[in-house]
Amino acid sequence: MDEEQFSQQDILERAQGNVASFILATLAYSKEHGFSFEDWAQKTGTLYAPGWSELSGKGARAVAREAALNMVSGGATGVAVSGDDSRAEVTGHWPSDDALAFVGVSRADVTPFYHIFAPIVAPLGVRYEVSVEGDRFQFTFTR
Numbered sequence: 001m002d003e004e005q006f007s008q009q010d011i012l013e014r015a016q017g018n019v020a021s022f023i024l025a026t027l028a029y030s031k032e033h034g035f036s037f038e039d040w041a042q043k044t045g046t047l048y049a050p051g052w053s054e055l056s057g058k059g060a061r062a063v064a065r066e067a068a069l070n071m072v073s074g075g076a077t078g079v080a081v082s083g084d085d086s087r088a089e090v091t092g093h094w095p096s097d098d099a100l101a102f103v104g105v106s107r108a109d110v111t112p113f114y115h116i117f118a119p120i121v122a123p124l125g126v127r128y129e130v131s132v133e134g135d136r137f138q139f140t141f142t143r
Contacts, residue, residue, distance in 0.1 A: 016075040020099050023074065023113060028103040038112040045119035052120050059085025060141040063126050067117050067139055068092070090139040107134065
């Protein structure tokens, strides 16, 4: 049997879709069973925080760039990073309307997910704020 070959682009698109679907399916399951998705985001962020320790002592822009990369890896589009070492912002769009419809959740249901970065960056001495309007998110990181 010959090993199947996949292009890097095909792999990237599938991975981004899988990450977004996993997050949204977890949200749908949580909602259906009365579990707090806010608690899930808090716990998940706390579990992931040690993986960000290499950013200790780095500026807000470095932390923002890492958050932006995580969002892009989950299928976010139009992601931009601006700012400097003391204050930086990430803006972008996520999730798609199709992804929401696929799992049967609303944009309002997704909002708790964006708080996942608070427990991740707190040990770094970075403050985190989020605002959401429609599918557009804005994360602000300050040192």
